[in-house]
Amino acid sequence: MKKNILTFAILTGILGLFLLVPSCTQSPVSQAPNRALIVTGQNNHNWKGSTPVLKQILENSGLFSADIAQSPAAKEDMSKFKPEFSKYQLVVLDYTGDAWPEETNKAFETYVSGGGGVVVYHAADNAFADWKEYNKMIGLGGWSDRNQKDGPYIRWKNGAFIRDTTPGIAGSHGKQHAFRVTLRDTIHPITKGLPLNWLHSQDELYSQLRGPAENLTVLATAFADTAKGGTGEHEPVLMTINYGKGRIFHTTLGHAMGDSAYPAMECVGFIVTLQRGAEWAATGVVTQAVPEVFPTFNVESKWPLFRPLTLVEILSNLKNYKPGDTRYNMQDLTNYIRANYDGGAKYAEIEKLLIQFLEGTGSTDAKNYICKELSLWGTDKVLPTMKKLEKNEETAEMARYVTERITGKFTN
């Protein structure tokens, strides 16, 4: 079920993208206070998958409406690719490929140095090794024949960052795996309030990046375990760079390859840091709260639709639950009720849907789980449903518990 919804989301995104005939499209008028432009069209990753996801993530924050600037394909005529950066509060780079026209480069430099916001996403830090100002904007880059001539490695040693000028390649990664991200700056608006350590879902851990690293703040690193083919170093994964008056948020996270299932982009940690980084880059402040389901030291957390699910979606995912299945859906339900419980009208709507589920054809195990929740939150309104469930041997026990806890009358 979860997978179906996911595939649906990605297909919708991809179809949406293919409908874009002109090279630059604008979203319909939106209530969102900020406008973002995602630059894409060439990448050694599946940009047709990642770009619509980035758009969803930005728009799901409620802070952005996002347009897409799609470049010509590789080796095609680039001379007319001139996105109007200045119309936007934020430019998100999901691009690595052919050089842009010089005019576009200059326009981008002017946009950023004049106070524009930028998000550098994953392979965008592979792009434009020869464009000096671009490299100042990304702070650190990789591949494309970068090496010591492009700048130092930034290494975490004995509790501080140092510039390591040792000669060597720039850009590598071990095997994809889930890895732990560690905050190195806990007071920056982007990272303030996040767990000190959190488990990021399966991703490439970009390593050995080098660059000018001027006006660079590393917000978080991840340890590249040699057992996974890593460097044995704490690699910068979240950064900010100031370029002129411009603010840049650089995330190396979010690898997307293939047609579906991008665990790195589904990670709540990726989504939330991207949303917060985007807001900070565009406005200089972060107003978004950290969701309760942010991943923790050893527990991953994903949003397959790149946003929290609605109660209807959660209940639909729970429909066939059996013990041993993933607990994601149950945790989603628990978290949803807890976060939305108001003891009043909002909860009444929740309870209505729960009752509907209990009287429907969902699995008994799912019903018993919902009963556990109702034994905590339920009102008198669920009692008639409990009477019905008590007639079924498989749900009778939990239904009795709900009734006992709600009425305070215990038989045992």
Next chain:
Amino acid sequence: MSQPKIINRRSFFGKMAGAAGAAVALPYIIPGTALGKDGATAASDRIVMGLIGSGSQGTGDMQEFLGKKEVQMVASCDVDKGHRDNAKAIMDAKYGNTDARAHADYREFLAKEKLDAIVMALPDQWHAIIAIAAANAKLDIYGEKPLARTIWEGKNIIEAVEKNKVIWQTGSWQRSEAHFHRACELVINGRIGKVKFVEVGLPDGGPTNKPHPVQPVPEGLDWDMWLGPSPKEPYRGVCHWDWRWILAYSGGQLTDWAGHHIDIAHWGLGLERTGPIEIEAKGVYPREGIFDVPVEYSIHAKYATGVEMHYANARQVPHGMGVCWYGENGSWIHVDRGERLFASDPKILDEKIGDNEIRLYKSLDHVQNHLDCIRSRKETIAPCQVAHRSISAALLGEIAMLTGRKLKWNPDTQEFLDDPIASRMLRRPFRSPWKLQGN
């Protein structure tokens, strides 16, 4: 078949009491086997004990009692035949006979055995039912922590223990270790000034998730009886040991360890017979598998004295495992297992405690303390009233995690202030036919 009558120490002393301490010889039969090998303690003076819950913890506890000459272990009880037979075999090996008995049902164990005291090491869902039945049978109890699975059950245990005037020792053995005692005496006597904040680090660890398909119940295990008052569940291979990771039976590491480090934290503050007034918590629950106890937990509790306590899995607190009291001017004392006792200034640890200062209850042998109290009828170093407050702090944290709200608690009446939702969690419904005796 009539068993040889071993005189029960309690009834013996009970009768003696009426005789003003005179050495009145009452008729009784000492079976030869009851003399034991060394015969150092006369059988009439031995404390006759049984073990209920003879898994790894129970067997370990039993070994300590077997090491005491004044104890005669006579029977085991467990719903798993392998466990109860193993415990019986250990008793028999100790006494060089085959006299110990093994019971499957605690009701039979309590009814047929003529015991003075029991050792109880059960999964948490069973604690209250059996503790209360044993107390009503006038047995003294060495009970493993935590005291109970819910606050309501804990209150009922205390009531039964007090009503029946039985002696209770909780398995909070850290109290009988010199360095924990020392740490608490230093703190309570103000050697770091007024304590404003306490940090308690409990284990990170937790369940290793793996598939748990429904499977045949192993031979010799009465699964329905093992579940007892908990909801009926098919057997999935989660029973001994791993029950710790399922909320129906336990609250995980938090409730397992409350009886150790939260207990010590309270002791050093003189808060061992009260509770917090405000609790706020955040838990992280597993997202895969059937285990459902929190894998990360962080609880902030405020007490009426103004002191604030933070108890959490160890990697969320700076000093890691153990208890760290923070006093004035940056001073602190940190204590943990393995004789670990540290202070911000090591000189604090050399401080003498004067005779006119607060001297805490001293025991250097937890099991011996219990046996001594069985004889003296005095309170043990870890009575159930104290154990109740240690586990209550954890259980309130559990409720705060589940409700996701700041809770206000009255530690005197043991009720939440105006919070019917949280109040529901103070008690869990029992599966039929199980109930607490007297309820």
